[in-house]
Amino acid sequence: MENNIRITNDKVEVVYLPFWAGCMVFGSGLMTVGGLFILFYGVPTSGILRAFFGIIIGIFGTLFFGSILLKVISVLLSGRAVFTIEDGELKGRKKAIPIREIEDIYWGGASSIKYIKVKTLNNKKIKLSTYNLVSEVPVNHVIETYIIPHASPDLKSNWEKRKQSQELNKISITK
Structure with missing residues (x-):
């Protein structure tokens, strides 16, 4: 990772x-x-x-x-960077979103072609593609470590809800 x-x-x-x-x-x-x-x-x-x-x-x-x-x-x-966090912004190859303006961030796409969907406080939806070159684990780690601490309360609550529902799904699958 x-x-x-x-x-x-x-x-x-x-x-x-x-x-x-x-x-x-x-x-x-x-x-x-x-x-x-x-x-x-x-x-x-x-x-x-x-x-x-x-x-x-x-x-x-x-x-x-x-x-x-x-x-x-x-x-x-x-270049090797799929996306970057710099100066309080989440930057893709072509787009930059201030972290404070992010309302929700989640994985989208089919299992074969994954990307990150970002919803801003202005209800804009932005897609940051990983081109299947990076797995979910390091991306989720970067989101939790470098984006969530500086994020809006909406993003923090949405991320926690999604994380809890994923844990519940894992528990129900193993039963």
Whole structure:
């Protein structure tokens, strides 16, 4: 966990590990190549029905995994920090939110593509993507250690409620 958190002077960064980035690039790259292989090799050499399904699978596979590959590569080229806490602000790659203005912060997205959703006191909803390069454990640690102590009372109560409900879910699952 501590490998994902870089602390310097007045700055806390959540960074990805090269191994995770390599896995994401390899996996999404392999699936993109697989989609292209189906489109350009499998479809022309097969019958009508198989070609029809090959076109559908190839196009969706190439578009989905290709977009993930491009996003991950853009993150890799922009630096190792997925998000940063500096000068009282939570900063993503493109957005910065003052910590005092955060009303709620929680995980969103499907289990395969996770991101952090931030709701401000002005009812703005901002999405900070982790690009699946950082797990929930170090992110939650940074939120609890560096954001919650400086946060608004609304965020503190919302975070505690969510934490308690997760603990109750864990207890009910183990029974």
